[in-house]
Amino acid sequence: MSMKSISLSTLVLRESLPLGRFVVDIDNPADDFHDSKFLTANISEYNTTVRSQDISSDLSQILSSIRGKHKYLSRPPDNTEKLYHRRYRLENPAIVLENICGDKHTRGWLEDALRTELEIYMIVGLETVGIPDPLKDRTSPEQIRTLELAYRVQYHRLDFSWFSIRKLEAAVLQKNQWLPKRTIRVVDEPKDSEFEKAVSVTLASALFEDDEDSDTGVGNYDLQPVSSAIL
Template identity: 25%
Template sequence: MSPSILLSQFFLPLSAVSLGRFVISLDNPHQDFHDPLRHSGHEVTEKVQTQYDSVHHSVKHQNVASQLTTFLSSSFSRRLKASVRISAEQAKTYYLKNAGEWFRDAIQSKETQKWIERTIDEGEDIYMIVAYHTLLNARITEQLGGRSAASGNLVIPVSTALTASGVVVPFTNVADPGFGGFHGRVEDEQRRFIAPGEQMCAVQYRKVRWRWFASNKVDAMTLAKKAWWERYDRPRYLESETEDMIEVELEDEIALEGDCDECTIESGEVFVSAA
């Protein structure tokens, strides 16, 4: 099973990402993407966990959802160099059922084939979204202690991080229904925010692997077992033995650059924070 990667911008609304989407960035699945045409017969599976919190006294009693928020809180704290706690009413996972079949159907589209070729020519890797994880009414508590300038601690406030990620954070009682819609209040030595509604926090991908090959060097039986098409950008004057075909398939292994934290939860799913 491929790992689920925490979003670098912490949260995204459900409208920003769709299952089966082809993307070039693991951190920004809502940018520079291609959505294949929808196919009937492909279903989405939902798994729900309710009433959980990122703070527990006993690791033994942490369920899948609480383990996720604990890891999310740790990642958030590390990125901002501050003490951050995240809790929520519910966690939900959306899976694309039979992702392999979805992929084979999607690449029958000429528009999708051309997008893949163009992206390969530009030197980009390609990934397909096969699942994503959400939190319902997530609460974010930021500990404000130790923030004086004299202490020499330079930290980024949660509000600044949320704003930098494209989310407007109004300190009012009215939630912004646009990109995330956070509102918050200050109380004692803590600053609290709420992300109303269902917000996406992590995405699971499979990588699209590809290769060029010459059709006259492969037998028909081998071709029948692969997902392939005749490349669109091949000059017609080239000889027949040149690499005139492209073969694509999905693989689970994804290489992440730089340092990253990894968490394996009770269900066997792996979450990774690459920031």
């Protein structure tokens, strides 16, 4: 499956954009969203992959492209040795989607969003830059804190489908399949039919190619799986 990458118009703190979040506005993922209560447990189980590069000279092109989106980047940071660039990827987005859809509140949010939104997306990747925190403790200059800002987000679009099911078969539905609050009867079925419409949610494929390997001047990365506990 390919990912859809969007460069944000405003830089966002990385910790405020968890992987696995559902959003309806891909340009503003921190505005209208839903985070399942099962999100943390499932992201921890199905780890992410992080690529990190700490050589500041390789970040000039990235910083140049996002300068002006954050007031602190209007001028070069004083301490460039603490700069870094990272890419986060959710390794098993389809499995995470299936598990977090077991949350009834998540199902309710999806049903409500489907009534007003044409498309819903899940965050499956982030690209960030780390810069010295301008609000760091001035009394302890040796303790340099880093502010990690997301400037690009990768998404998978959610694909919804409907299928007929008998009431007695509802117990065999997967976590990403359920009978919505407002059931829809199968066309041409009599009113007293036991068949109802169940909804199934999966990840859409082939949106368009991810630009992960595009020429961003960051070179090769060391690839390592990490637990979301450190993200």
